[in-house]
Amino acid sequence: MRARVAYSGAVHEAVPHALPDGRTGVRLTDGRVLAEEAVVWLPPFQVGTIIALGLNYADHAKELAFGAQEEPLAFLKGPGSLIGHRGQTRRPADATFMHYECELAVVIGSTAKKVPAVRAFEHVAGYCIANDYTIRDYLENYYRPNLRVKNRDGGTVLGPWFVPASAVPDPGNLNLSTSVNGRRTQSGNTRDLIFTIPYLIEYLSSFMSLSAGDVILTGTPEGVVNVAAGDEVVCEIDGLGRLINHIVADEVFGR
Amino acid sequence: MLGCAAFDFAPFGLSGTVYGTLLNQRSALVALGDAVNQKPYLKPPRAPILYVKPRNTLAGEGHAVPVPADSPELEVGATLGVVIGRPVCRVSETQALDTVAGYLIVNDVSVPHASYYRPSIRQKARDGFCPLGAATARESVGDPGALGIRVFVDGKLAASASTADLLRSVPRLLADVSEFMTLSPGDVLAVGVAAPAPRVRAGAQVRIEIDKLGALNNRFVAEQL
Numbered sequence: 159m160r161a162r163v164a165y166s167g168a169v170h171e172a173v174p175h176a177l178p179d180g181r182t183g184v185r186l187t188d189g190r191v192l193a194e195e196a197v198v199w200l201p202p203f204q205v206g207t208i209i210a211l212g213l214n215y216a217d218h219a220k221e222l223a224f225g226a227q228e229e230p231l232a233f234l235k236g237p238g239s240l241i242g243h244r245g246q247t248r249r250p251a252d253a254t255f256m257h258y259e260c261e262l263a264v265v266i267g268s269t270a271k272k273v274p275a276v277r278a279f280e281h282v283a284g285y286c287i288a289n290d291y292t293i294r295d296y297l298e299n300y301y302r303p304n305l306r307v308k309n310r311d312g313g314t315v316l317g318p319w320f321v322p323a324s325a326v327p328d329p330g331n332l333n334l335s336t337s338v339n340g341r342r343t344q345s346g347n348t349r350d351l352i353f354t355i356p357y358l359i360e361y362l363s364s365f366m367s368l369s370a371g372d373v374i375l376t377g378t379p380e381g382v383v384n385v386a387a388g389d390e391v392v393c394e395i396d397g398l399g400r401l402i403n404h405i406v407a408d409e410v411f412g413r
Numbered sequence: 414m415l416g417c418a419a420f421d422f423a424p425f426g427l428s429g430t431v432y433g434t435l436l437n438q439r440s441a442l443v444a445l446g447d448a449v450n451q452k453p454y455l456k457p458p459r460a461p462i463l464y465v466k467p468r469n470t471l472a473g474e475g476h477a478v479p480v481p482a483d484s485p486e487l488e489v490g491a492t493l494g495v496v497i498g499r500p501v502c503r504v505s506e507t508q509a510l511d512t513v514a515g516y517l518i519v520n521d522v523s524v525p526h527a528s529y530y531r532p533s534i535r536q537k538a539r540d541g542f543c544p545l546g547a548a549t550a551r552e553s554v555g556d557p558g559a560l561g562i563r564v565f566v567d568g569k570l571a572a573s574a575s576t577a578d579l580l581r582s583v584p585r586l587l588a589d590v591s592e593f594m595t596l597s598p599g600d601v602l603a604v605g606v607a608a609p610a611p612r613v614r615a616g617a618q619v620r621i622e623i624d625k626l627g628a629l630n631n632r633f634v635a636e637q638l
Contacts, residue, residue, distance in 0.1 A: 231531065
């Protein structure tokens with residue numbers, strides 16, 4: 159696994175490294191060993207097209223009162239919404255329901271065009287954790303979910319690590335969970351995906367070519383709750399680490 | 414990545430990020446009529462409705478637009494693209510144009526879809542579905558608020574529109590969009606397609622002209638399987 163971090167005036171690749179006090183820190187390529195809090199974490203790879211799935215866990219779809227789907231509910235996000243591990247996400251003062259979404263992010267490794275499901279994993283470079291924030295107050299019934307809901311600055315958290323596919327033998331059986339201020343609020347397992355990773359790659363690549371760096375956010379299970387300024391939100395997935403994010407108020411952004 | 418033509422002024426390149434705006438030409442909203450008050454829409458749009466044209470859709474002058482076998486008729490989405498020159502975050506309407514590097518012609522191609530509620534991205538995100546013309550610097554364009562837009566199919570005028578008919582003008586749109594998302598240098602914001610959009614099939618030669626921006630020419634061809 160590896161990360162991209164900024165430290166002391168430059169951007170570096172970093173790997174996990176045990177610290178003398180027993181915690182896990184990072185080691186930069188140039189040898190410097192640092193605590194997790196000492197570096198600025200960036201999204202862990204050069205991100206291309208961001209494709210996200212809505213309602214891809216049966217329990218979450220039921221939670222939001224949606225029926226069975228014929229086709230994946232995919233939508234696209236822009237790069238301006240991306241932030242890394244330990245970043246801040248703004249909660250506007252007028253929002254009444256803003257929630258996290260812990261998701262398995264699948265990172266494409268090579269050009270995929272009209273790829274059958276049985277060959278889909280050949281095009282997967284690896285995985286990371288995504289936290290895809292939503293502010294439901296801004297939902298309008300045109301091109302749902304509209305970008306004011308889903309493409310806000312700081313609303314797509316990726317990291318901490320890029321984990322190569324070789325280190326994730328069964329991406330179809332990973333526990334994922336979210337905790338808010340230490341309290342578990344969401345849990346699920348990727349075995350409950352309605353549309354599986356190979357299916358999604360077959361589906362998407364049937365009409366759009368995927369390229370290295372494109373990322374598929376595969377959807378979130380039930381258990382989304384409202385978050386408030388000051389909250390620490392931690393998304394975890396088996397083998398991929400813990401993705402920390404902090405909710406902050408308008409004042410932090412001079413609003 | 415980008416098949417489009419040279420872009421020889423600041424910020425010196427397109428970022429590859431292209432956003433489109435839905436229902437921002439008066440004719441497009443009028444075409445929906447009272448449907449905006451009915452299910453599933455329930456009320457007219459309030460905030461700008463945006464969508465992403467991902468990098469696989471980007472193409473340039475002269476590139477062929479693939480017509481999928483399962484969708485033999487496509488819509489030509491002629492629109493003005495605003496090329497961002499400086500980060501745009503919470504810009505005021507009066508200062509918005511200062512953040513613009515230039516303008517270009519966008520052909521925001523779609524598979525026709527009657528519902529705007531939750532269309533599949535198959536309708537807008539197919540390979541080659543977003544030809545972009547060469548960019549023209551802002552100073553050479555001046556006011557973007559009254560630019561004529563014309564679509565020619567096989568040499569015959571098929572549609573015309575004007576940026577004077579935008580519900581949100583270019584500066585108003587930049588102000589409202591940048592309230593919730595920051596645009597970066599090289600990003601393109603397409604301001605909205607007029608209705609009815611001309612429909613074409615494989616074999617059509619499409620030319621889009623916008624005043625002061627020249628023309629964008631693309632042939633629609635059957636997708637190679």
